[in-house]
Amino acid sequence: MHDTWQVLVAAALGLLVGAGFVAVLTVVARRSRAATHVAGNGVPDGVAEVLDAMESAGLVVDQSLNVVKASARAHQLALVSNGHIVFSELIDVVNRVRHTGESVSEEFELQFGRFRDATLQVSVRASVLGSRFVLLLVDDRTESYRLEAVRRDFVANISHELKTPIGAIGLLAEALTTAADDPEQVRIFAERLTAESGRIATLTQDIIELSRLQAVDVVANAELVSIDRILSAAVDQNRVTAELHGIELATSERSDAQVYGDPRLLITAVDNLISNAIRYSPDGSRVGIGARVNDGVVEIAVTDQGEGIPDADQSRIFERFFRVDQARSRATGGTGLGLSIVKHAVQNHGGDVRVWSQPGRGSTFTIRLPQADAARVLATAQGETAP
Numbered sequence: 063m064h065d066t067w068q069v070l071v072a073a074a075l076g077l078l079v080g081a082g083f084v085a086v087l088t089v090v091a092r093r094s095r096a097a098t099h100v101a102g103n104g105v106p107d108g109v110a111e112v113l114d115a116m117e118s119a120g121l122v123v124d125q126s127l128n129v130v131k132a133s134a135r136a137h138q139l140a141l142v143s144n145g146h147i148v149f150s151e152l153i154d155v156v157n158r159v160r161h162t163g164e165s166v167s168e169e170f171e172l173q174f175g176r177f178r179d180a181t182l183q184v185s186v187r188a189s190v191l192g193s194r195f196v197l198l199l200v201d202d203r204t205e206s207y208r209l210e211a212v213r214r215d216f217v218a219n220i221s222h223e224l225k226t227p228i229g230a231i232g233l234l235a236e237a238l239t240t241a242a243d244d245p246e247q248v249r250i251f252a253e254r255l256t257a258e259s260g261r262i263a264t265l266t267q268d269i270i271e272l273s274r275l276q277a278v279d280v281v282a283n284a285e286l287v288s289i290d291r292i293l294s295a296a297v298d299q300n301r302v303t304a305e306l307h308g309i310e311l312a313t314s315e316r317s318d319a320q321v322y323g324d325p326r327l328l329i330t331a332v333d334n335l336i337s338n339a340i341r342y343s344p345d346g347s348r349v350g351i352g353a354r355v356n357d358g359v360v361e362i363a364v365t366d367q368g369e370g371i372p373d374a375d376q377s378r379i380f381e382r383f384f385r386v387d388q389a390r391s392r393a394t395g396g397t398g399l400g401l402s403i404v405k406h407a408v409q410n411h412g413g414d415v416r417v418w419s420q421p422g423r424g425s426t427f428t429i430r431l432p433q434a435d436a437a438r439v440l441a442t443a444q445g446e447t448a449p
């Protein structure tokens with residue numbers, strides 16, 4: 063009989079590599095019905111090992127609803143307490159399987175936490191195991207539900223963001239046709255058409271950049287990058303706008319810092335911070351840009367004397383399409399994606415971005431990146447390829 067169970071365990075492990083779950087449940091059930099030899103608590107031999115090897119949280123429940131076996135994952139998800147199933151939804155499933163003998167496959171939202179304010183999205187499969195037990199397998203789907211919700215939100219936001227300029231272009235084109243005989247009107251409408259199509263172009267560019275950044279391994283072919291060069295390139299890209307608003311771009315002295323990464327992405331990240339600093343500051347103010355190395359970490363700071371960001375919004379500004387002031391952002395050509403792009407670009411480099419801000423006083427955004435390892439820098443300088 064031991065051999066039988068070894069076959070069963072092997073079959074279930076085979077399932078983990080891709081075969082169907084139902085097949086194994088059936089095998090487990092059929093074998094266990096036939097089994098006469100059971101381990102101490104009555105659970106057929108091998109079941110415990112199979113459960114521990116599975117990614118799903120696994121529970122074996124007896125006729126009195128005692129949990130006679132729970133895998134480590136089941137404990138991690140806190141499905142069991144004092145030998146009993148914690149969630150009434152799961153107990154209902156077990157009872158249904160016991161009474162009907164039919165397998166059950168369902169999805170639930172389980173409430174947990176002291177005030178039942180946290181949720182766990184799970185998919186649950188259950189089947190009889192021999193004549194005395196019910197086998198329950200639970201998969202945590204919380205993260206995939208969350209990602210799906212984020213994706214839906216993103217698509218909804220994009221549609222909303224695109225609708226405004228596309229609608230405006232349609233109306234302006236109509237207005238142009240009507241005003242064909244009035245050169246002054248034609249000039250005004252044409253200018254607005256250019257502005258709206260520019261807005262679509264920027265938005266599309268930002269969406270493409272963000273999608274690219276969210277793909278894995280954007281920085282697969284990292285090269286040794288001089289931070290001083292990144293800063294001066296990003297400053298150059300903002301010089302004209304800064305001059306237009308009488309804003310001084312003050313750079314600190316060279317840092318000689320180096321990181322491994324993608325120079326184009328790093329320039330985009332710093333460029334976004336500087337253009338925000340200009341956009342949300344009064345004319346004639348000052349924006350400071352500098353970098354330093356602190357304990358193996360390269361810190362790039364962009365400081366402004368602008369309107370600042372309320373405390374409550376500081377944790378949200380890196381979300382896609384979040385703006386403190388919708389109208390202000392739109393009026394100044396913002397897409398609501400700039401800081402999201404910064405966040406993903408630096409995360410792709412193993413770094414992060416932080417904000418310090420006080421309404422009315424200004425803001426400092428700090429990008430932190432791992433400094434290029436000194437030994438690797440030397441090796442690269444001597445002609446070896448950087449990984």
Ligand code: ADP
Nearest residue numbers: 338339342379385386391396397398399400401
């Ligand atoms: P946007 O294109 O709207 O600027 P971002 O993602 O770059 O989008 O920024 C999100 C929001 O964070 C902005 O709409 C603005 O409200 C706020 N913000 C970003 N940078 C600054 C800054 N330097 N000073 C004040 N507010 C800022």
